[in-house]
Amino acid sequence: MNRTMRTLSSGLVLLLASVVAAPLASAQSVTIAIGSEPSTLDAQLRDDGGERQVNDNIYEALMARTPTGELVPGLAAAAPVQIDEKTWEFKLRDGIKFHNGEVFNADAVVASVLRVIDPANKSEQMAYLGPLAGAEKVDDLTVRIVTSAPDPILPARMYWLKMVPAAYSKDPAIGEKPVGTGPYTFVGWDRGNSIALSANADYWGGAPQIDDVTFRFVTEAGTRLSGLMAGEFDVIVNLLPEFADSVPQAKTVSGLDTSVIILGIDNPAVKDVRVRRALNMAIDRQTLADSLFAGHAGVTKGQLILPGAFGYNEDLAAWPYDPAGAKALIEEAGATGTVINLVGESGRWLKDREMIEAIAAYWTEIGIKVNVEILEFSVYLDRIFDMSKRPDSYFVLNSNELFDADREMAFAYEPGQGGAANSDKALGEAIVAARSQVDVEKRKAAYKEITRKINEEAYDVPLLNHRDIYGLSARMDWQPRVDAKLIVKEMKVNE
Template sequence: MNRTAKHLTAGLFALLASTVLPAAAWAQSITIAIGSEPSTLDPQLRDDGGERQVNDNIYETLVARTPTGELTPGLAAEAPSQVDATTWQFKLRENVKFHNGEPLNADAVVASVARVIDPANKSEQMAYFGTIDRAEKVDDLTVNLITKGPDPILPSRMYWMKMIPPGYAKDGDLAGAPVGTGPYKFDSWNRGTDLKLVANAEYWGGEPQIDDVTYRFVTEPGTRLSGLMAGEFDVITNLLPEFTQQVPKFAAVPGLETSVFVLGTDNEVTKDPKVREALNLAIDRKAMVESLFMGYATIAKGAHINPAAFGFNEKLDNYAYDIEKARALIKEAGAEGKPLVVIGESGRWLKDREQIEAVAAYWAQTGLNVTTDIQEFSRYLDSLMGTGPRPDAIFIANSNELLDADREMSFIYHKDGAAASNSDAEMAGKIDAARVETDVAKRKALYDEVQQKGHDLNYTVPLFNLQDIYGMSERMDWKPRVDAKLMVSEMKVVE
């Protein structure tokens, strides 16, 4: 190397040394590609997985779970105590503040509870909170939650309810610029493209290691994959099973989601039990699970209740595959040529579009006139949980973070559920009774009865219990959670 080159090289290194931040500072920015853009950032009104993937880092709950699923204190300082059959008392952590400076106290908890259960707000999350009557302040750091009847899983419910700052909820913009108590604060949202969070340096649990995270909204799994391979993304959701060995890193964990079609049992075609039975018999689930999931899913056993949840009816079996009987049932019902509209979305769940299209093709073989409607996610949520007519059949990968059958029953089987399949008053009565039954054996028996009836009358078309599969860049150090929460504070970057 000549003298001039040496001087240039020395000068270049001196310049870099004076301008480049240490690796520990610049390396702590990550990008996560998720399958759907949040329809809102209000944490209490919609039941939207895209919203949760972001807001789980901004907001917190009174009760939390460990990565393996055990309940643990969150914003509560300790596990709640039961005062009487319908009253649970929570002691709050001291000196916790929302990002805007408002205190996390009993008033904030009371306001949070009141807002989410207010019928005027029409929260889609009421399948989680239907037993809660009200919250009452005891003192600044003590609050009582009162239920409509005995509720043995109230602590699990409070794992789901995010606490909001009451002043900001009244005068601010929860939907567009959220404010919580969590380890990350909202920074910016470029609609249709990305959203950025930054670390909360004053977080009560200690400042997180990753300085900022950008969420990219990428519907197509192939695009998420190519972005990961190109070094554009650090974590991608719903990695296709066939590419687990091609990515730098991947992780798969048993998930809490069960893919299912919810049938509108009062609709013209699907009100006939023979048609609903045919829809279950027409699907070759074994062929689908082998061709689509490569071992990362199992066939759901006769119901959309997750096997990990208390109350799962283990006596149910898979629906058989019998296309000839399905065709005969459609003919007996006089439904040949009648229209059946199948509604779904694409990108939110593992192999969602593929499941929808495969099932629609099976159903078309029965003689029904089947069409599919793949909707943008916000519109899809309105179809699933809105106030309009129930769809003939709508796809969802239904989750159960409460680990109790009440979640899925209240959501889909109960006639007043946000995604109700039916108007069966008897079934609703049993679900209501089970919700407040404290005798474990009696509660389980009620759940078994409800699932058996739903199975026999084919109220839903359950498909698969799904695993959660993630792709990661080489620099990511992260073990996914059983509840599928993307907790950035649990992630690390290694260089």
């Protein structure tokens, strides 16, 4: 385990010490280093963090959040009004246009909703959208969102769903040349290297201070770090915590991410609950948190649900670190020597490869043979969303922008949805029922029972709750958001 837990090599430390700061770009231009290249710039079809980091500046939604997480109107002129148990009415802001000149109105909202829910588009984002069923135009500035069942968190879902232009959304080019209503317009995509955006001078919310932004795709955390120290980058994501005191500015914020291993419980390798429990008991989560994240992560309390989100189960306890007990369970199940495929990626999240390798080592120590597959991010997404054959296990950091347990339920546990890897019909029915329960106390009780069952059956291996860590150049003035969005119009530069 020691090699897995080591931080950067002494070579990188020497490199950082020898860096001579290069001149920074002009005050109106910034460069942001992110961990993965977007698999597409279509804002509605993939569940891809790299895509969101770019498109959050190009596209907007009916609802928005403040940097501290408060839900507020976005393209909507006000909070929605619930017409009946399955219908919410939104009034829209007037005078807004998409970057290509198309008018933002009720037609655009209807087109956006119908496009994302169209089964032919196979959107990976449906795990965020629950029972969204359609939209109806009332007049140019009034639209009604319709659900197939009562949905108490529909306003929060409309913070997620980006609005696309009605006509242009039918053009396949939208995946490479995005067009939104946001503060920045698309300039160009240098495949494998960067994406450039430019300030929208006609932005309805006022032109942003920063004129140009370049998103660079830098998988290796050490390379992002050295680029920041050299003056090549103004903002880097996933700053290595052990170097927080070495950069011009380090900013942290309570994150929305929980690391987890989703288990394909229908697969022979992990079908036995004793094996699944052993996989949980084999991992020393506190050592992972301390050794890899230096206080910027905490051990999960037996669940994927984000602490503070509606539906978090306060009664669950962290899985104990008990390698002897885990090994005994593996032997009892006759699973010694069983091969488990563990799918992951590298660079999208802070120290993701290190975590995957550490977990594989823990599992090996209890008698399991682990086949680790580290995939390029777009290939990784294809694998985890392939409903025809889920991996035995896969590593992911799940984010909960909805601040509600339904996000985790829809992504990780509801059969046939998101990245869920089970065929538990009863669990699925319970999740659907909880989603549509409008009585707050009954809904809390439903999630308490669901999370208890998931924990008891060990349907997953929850790991850590993570804080977001950013590195900034000396000239940057920015406070990171709780939802991890890189909203450039909220950034300023100081000379």
